[in-house]
Amino acid sequence: MLEIFNKWYRRYLFEEESVLLLVLLVAAVLLLITIGDILAPVLAAIVLAYLVEGLASQLQRRGLPQWVGVTVAFLIFISIFFGVTLGLLPLVWRQLVGLASELPRMLEQGRELLAVLPARYPELFSQQQINQLMTLAQAEMGGLGQRLVTWSLATIPSILVVLVYMILIPILVFFFLKDRQVILDWMATFLPHERPLLRRIWTEMNTQVANYARGKALEIFIVGSVSYVSFVLLGLNYAALLALAVGLSVIIPYLGAALITVPVLIVGYFQWGFANEFYYLLIVYLIIQGLDGNVLVPLLFSEAVNLHPVAIILAVLFFGGIWGLWGVFFAIPLATLIKAIINAWPSRMDRADTDELE
Template identity: 30%
Template sequence: MQNKINNQWYVLALVILSGYLVYLLSPILTPFAVGALFAYLFDPLADKLEEWKLNRTLSVTVVFFVISLLVFAVLLLLIPALERQISSFIRNLPLYFEWLRENLSPWLERTFGIERDLFDINELTQLLKGHWEQAGGIAQSLLSGVTKSGLVIVNWLMNFLLIPVVTFYLLRDWDIITSRVSELIPRPYYRTVSTIAADANSVLSAFLRGQLSVMLALGTIYTIGLWVVGIELSLLIGMGAGLISFVPYLGTIVGLIAGVIAALVQFGDINHIFYVLIVFGIGQLLEGFVLTPLLVGDRIGLHPVAVIFAVLAGGQLFGFVGVLLGLPLAAVIMVLLRHGHERYMGSKLYGKENEISLTNKEESVRHQEGNPSDGKGEL
């Protein structure tokens, strides 16, 4: 008993020490955390290529080439287009606010008695435009931030160059690393730790590989649909709605409201509102009947509230590294809580064993009453 208590204190001290080391090393852990995330996401693809008789290095090279294409496509295509749409949104803010003032404000006043001049819309518009013009766009703000110091430039470039290198080597040796880690687990706890690790991997993969795929697919569907309708902010609204769709119905509601307002301001007719409703209706049907069953299945992922809390808490404690580590830690904690709950439900503290014992006794008594052993039962 004493050894068990000492082992528990040893594990607790190890966890605290690991967290403190992550806190101290968080400024240099970003490329390693990003590389580990990419390696975890794309390891199944490399394993699949190995099943097609390719060696590990060649499989990783093919996967790494695919990752590079995806990253460059995002950098070269999505970011400039997204910046143009954000700039257009900032320029058209007076139109959106004017529409809200003419349509929404009277309804709020009639229904809830809210005053029309509750906030100064013009002042808010000028404030947003001033900040955006001062920043000069996403690219310029990034460049102005990194050019203030030569050391900042070197650090930023080193992190950027380290990410592909770390990703390649981690992905190539991922199976070896996981095997070596499993060998470090004490044998008396191996079965329990392996079960918890497998459950945590199932939960995390259900969210990262499954839910992220659903989010990107929905963002693509919404973007293409709104672009076909003719909405100028199709990429901004579509991808925004897709990326926050991990919270059930939130992405649809936000995207639908933004799409309807954009259609009203841009076209001012009912037809385009109807088209926007059709786009998001098709997206919901595809999510419910195709995307979620195909990409996520019946695996239990992280609860949306747990995801939000993990990301915010990790970012508050450890910065960007905490954002990346928050989800894996949340998956492990959720699995530990689930296993702890199961053990508690079957423990003496909960009284389950006594309940089972009493139930067995009652069944035994009923069995004896229905099948007497003295031979005086029914003929």
């Protein structure tokens, strides 16, 4: 067993850079698992800095000085950031509270709907099953009310944390934009002077993460905005809340659209029943999802990474499990990072083949 490990070590960890890369990967995973929540504002600021840096670069290519481009892009970011936090989120919160108050009425309508199933389909449903289901639903509703009260009291300190983040994140974004090269040069002082492997992986991943973050943010905005306009025109209740959920659902590949379909259709059914408006909602929602998957995603991610759908789903499950929402958001870039490291990792066999060619 020891001999097998020694052969593996001599084959893949024969260079200083390989050992350093392995140490950096282990340290990064441990940081995410242990203090990922503490680093959340820093990571959020890095993502937002990627988004704003793209706009700043566009302004600089149009002839503006670097500091002017950064200042204009940052001011635009500040306007959008506080517009969302102070305008959209309170509206969504009010609609969420309204939806919670409507749940008992929806439960009663659901009970009336289920009550006719044993008479219509006696071979599939029994009255006892329906009674058990309604008892379970009522118990869950009672527990949900208690959890909401407990959660509302427990989130009072969290509100203060959010207020701190609202000040801290814009400051971090500004300095990440202004001193980006200074920060990168400082970090490089801790690395070997000759680091071709790390340079290759960094160049690839810097481009991938930037393109992915910008494309995903634009996709969320477009899908959410189109959904909101469509829901408002249809007269759907809780349009802002549902549109935000539909927009954020694109973060989770393959699964997000399927999961958010259920609440959209449930709200539509309890508002209209099986009237024409419900079918209009269904058609419009399917059109939005179809255009997103077949037009918008290929357009925004024309340089999509070559990952199998199974690999993407496993990455979402794994990174989401250890890092929550951020892990889900960065599942594809992190999976791409792993693939790039595997492809670029030096081995003695590769070195031998190179020497033979020379």
